[in-house]
Amino acid sequence: MEEVRIGVYVCWCGNNIAKMVDVQDVAMEVETLPNVVIARDYKYMCSDPGQDLIISDIKKHRLNRVVVSACSPRIHELTFRKALEHAGLNPYMFEMANIREHVSWVHNDREEATRKAKSLVAAAINRVCWHESLEKRSVEINPATLIIGGGISGITAALEIADAGKQVYLVEKSAQLGGFASKMCLTSPFMYSTTQMIRAKINKVMNNPNIQVLLNTQIEELSGYLGNFTTTVSEDGRDLELKFGNIIVTIGLKAFDPSVIENYKYGILPDVVTSLEFEGMLKAGKIETRDGRIPRHVAVIHCVGSRNATYHDYCSRLCCKNALKYANMVRAAIPGANIFEMYADMRAMGNGCEELYSVTSKKNVMFLMFDQHNGLPEIRKAGPKDNCDMIIELDEKLSGERIEVPADLVILMVAIEAHEEAKRLAQVTGVSMCGNQFFIERHPKLDPVATTTDGVYVAGSCQAPKDIPDSVAQARAAAARVLCTISKGNVEVEVTTAEVNEDRCCGCQTCISVCPYTAITFDEEKSVSVVNEVLCKGCGTCGSTCPTGAIRAQHFTDLQILSQIDGLLEKSMELKEV
């Protein structure tokens, strides 16, 4: 075996790490470890000069392994692997020790944090000794794309990709395209007709030869991987096999059901309606009570199901500006009406929204503030002597008084929830979900459209509540990412698959029984297991099941992890005794 020569780089991350970890001490300590040729600390390892430092050291000191002790490998592992490649080293001769997310940001005691950092770096040094060069594998990309969900995001992404001349399968669960946005009357704060906007887009989709629209269709199962996915859908009772290279999930949202909030008596009092139902009224061109009268008092209640620990902690983002839109529309339709906006905090953000707020406040609209946490407004049926249908009682926060407000029509600004299909589709596509069942992007700042599954992208409100401009932007971003991979024609994939040592394999076939991808088959002639590396996703479950140690999970081999444990504990013990 060649001589192992390791370079260790301890990052300050500005002050993020250096404040809690004595980075110089860490570098000095690990420099004494076997096989370490050089150990340095540097302000920002991920910066260009930081990477250049590694590259020049590799050449100057003939390094053949590199350890960077910095942030999470989930953020910068690829950055540093590329730096190794630049220097002519195999990118897998690299290991990262996470001393930011797992040390400096979570601990208060500088001495302990430094000690922990030392043992993590020692573990990484031990591990990297056993790293092996792995050859990159590239797969061809099928130029077709599957888009799940035919709302504004799905439509936008489909048009973007189809206009670039590539095939799109646009799958929609319901009988028509348009999604949630098509249920709206006008957009807010700039009052465009959503119907016209969406209809024009749907027409384009329908007339685009590159888009195949599949209505009343659901994706039940999915097989394959980035570049080569397959699914079967049923069209007019026939099974249709679709093949595609990328997937964009745009399944949208669901409106919160306000009947669970007793105070609002939704479903009991006929003229308490949801924002969605009110959009229906606007579309039909009349604002009236259930029995056809023109309301004299209209109240709009914000944050119904949003920003409330009992229902959803998050802000649904669209409601405030839509509520302001309603005030304007009611004022235009019924000039003499009393209009009340009952809000917890006014959060109309985005282009033109603050302006809409100030315009609305000059239109004789009463803004009343309530406290989300100390009692929501309560709606009751008015008595015979009251000159209105309902009374809303609330603790008005700014005046500090308990007041009663008349109402003939109450509009509940209902929260946006994850789609009811989200959980099922997360399982089908392998996308992760957050606690509220919105899909999680690969990185909240740096990679907001990709997901943890290669080849699967997300856009629109299935990822978090979003308005039309944000959904459109994200859909176009996802389309651009897909087009990138298509135009490249092939993509490099992880090569950390499993491998069978045929001399050691006893042919027990235990590995075959645990593989979730049926990637392992049995060679009857040789009586050994064989891994199909295209199907293998590298989970390593077979490796920890194999009784003879014949299967190696590459880049996560027993030897690598056991050495890591060794380094970790030896250093911990040694430091403890000191």
Added chain:
Amino acid sequence: MEFEPTIVSFLCNWCSYTGADLAGTSRLKYAHNIRIIRTMCSGRVDPTFVLESFKKGADGILICGCHPGDCHYHEGNYKCLRRYHLLKKYIKQMGIEPERLHLEWISASEGKQFAELVDRFTGSIRELGPSRIKEVVNTLS
């Protein structure tokens, strides 16, 4: 001096390691005793890893994976769960208190739960006191 346990933790890349990262980005504070090792899936956690860690002086071992149904590799976490129950029985026979090994599901969004779990587990190991198995192994060899 008060006993400071050494805790080795195996986290799956997709849910739990990301959850631990989230605890960091959220600046949540937890006990420093934990040392995290990343595996792609909790299904990769070989019993040998656990036994070796005990042998080398770990006082507690915490394994975390994706919640049932959320495994990035479909069902690796179930494989881990089965192995975990067997391992608990096994380490007991070797004279290691089964409470020293713990498995919990942590999703990518559960940074807070992770921080709380680490504190809770560290506390329970602190109460148990140091593991004797390293001494035993040393005496035997």
